[in-house]
Amino acid sequence: MRAVTVPGVDDEWAIRFEHAAKTYAAGSSSRRDAPAAVDELTLDVRTGEVLVLVGPSGCGKSTTLRMVNRLVEPTGGRVLVEGRDVATLDVVELRRRIGYVIQNVGLFPHRTVAQNVATVPRLLGWDRTRTRARVAELLELVGLAPDRYARRYPHALSGGERQRVGVARALATDPPVLLMDEPFGAVDPVGRRRLQDEFARIQRELGTTVMLVTHDIDEAVRMADRVAVMSLGGHVEQLAAPLEIVAHPATPAVADLVGRGRVARLLALGRLSPDDVDAHGTAAPDAPVVHVGDELGEVLDTLASDGVTAVAVHHDGALVGTVTSTAVLAALRRLVAAPAPADVPGR
Structure with missing residues (x-):
């Protein structure tokens, strides 16, 4: 820089x-x-x-x-x-x-x-x-x-x-x-x-x-x-x-x-966090893998494209649990419900 x-x-x-x-x-x-x-x-x-x-x-x-x-x-x-x-x-x-x-x-x-x-x-x-x-x-x-x-x-x-x-x-x-x-x-x-x-x-x-x-x-x-x-x-x-x-x-x-594209944009901007992961969840052995930090839209697309209820989640090369479409939608709701920062310029 x-x-x-x-x-x-x-x-x-x-x-x-x-x-x-x-x-x-x-x-x-x-x-x-x-x-x-x-x-x-x-x-x-x-x-x-x-x-x-x-x-x-x-x-x-x-x-x-x-x-x-x-x-x-x-x-x-x-x-x-x-x-x-x-x-x-x-x-x-x-x-x-x-x-x-x-x-x-x-x-x-x-x-x-x-x-x-x-x-x-x-x-x-x-x-x-x-x-x-x-x-x-x-x-x-x-x-x-x-x-x-x-x-x-x-x-x-x-x-x-x-x-x-x-x-x-x-x-x-x-x-x-x-x-x-x-x-x-x-x-x-x-x-x-x-x-x-x-x-x-x-x-x-x-x-x-x-x-x-x-x-x-x-x-x-x-x-x-x-x-x-x-x-x-x-x-x-x-x-x-x-x-x-x-x-x-x-x-x-x-x-x-x-x-009207607000939800799609939030899915592109939101990221999968450790809080979205079920540490005790199980996925099929051949289930696709996503990673902590992936776009929520990519995670949801993986779930929909592969027709599975849960996908494995990796972080720093290690399996940390699974995530479901329900968890992704809950993460999306949190983005909308979170209070706006009080110190954002231009507000």
Whole structure:
């Protein structure tokens, strides 16, 4: 995990919005008489976390994201990255230090994969040896073998492969902050899930601070350490861990966003705990095995798919008992019934 090194800066956060606002001029061609796109937003993004902004179209989430790298200039308040007000920084240097990934990637079509990934290192004057090594390292990191992909052009790649190249390019100079605006929206559902898993692995490995925008609540709860549910004007309806968002929506707007898929999302977020295990239970010798820490949805799916009443549960390589579908549903009820934490920001 990257540490903030600016003297006097609280290293608990990497990005801070202090009453940040964006208002478009009344009568402008694109936003005639529009209210504030973002109004007095105060929000911290913790160092090393994935914070996901989710909400309906037009709620200001992309505007909020783009104020960090000044693709959108704030009209009020401040945005700080690693303790420095972005308005005081040279905009070109700022953008070179912040990774940025968008839905349609924006690769240069006339450049090879390797040349695309090397864009920022070359702008910064890296020598060829260092650049070539970094490109190879990043292509390996995103699951694209350099010997197969480095010389290809974007038109020869699938949508998912182009998106991986976009992530590699954004990470080329090991930026302290990575901004992602609907990064997987143009990829098919199967490829999207695979990319989400791959990106989660990369983020855990690198510890990069990530701010991600999506309209998809499933993507938000799957990807995030914390979720900020936004409404019109960039107002934060609730800021909390994914499980808290789904189990305890703070406002009707959050409850509406979570919607009718709430149980399925809780099954994906909840984990099998030792309390769910019957230490004295027995299962058939050939019964399938699950593990403490598995998703409740995976455990329930195993029970349903194999048509058994109980499955064996292992923990640290040892058999610790069994679990039944009744126990899984009881665990789900506990998630819903548990009191909401009193100190969750944004409540």
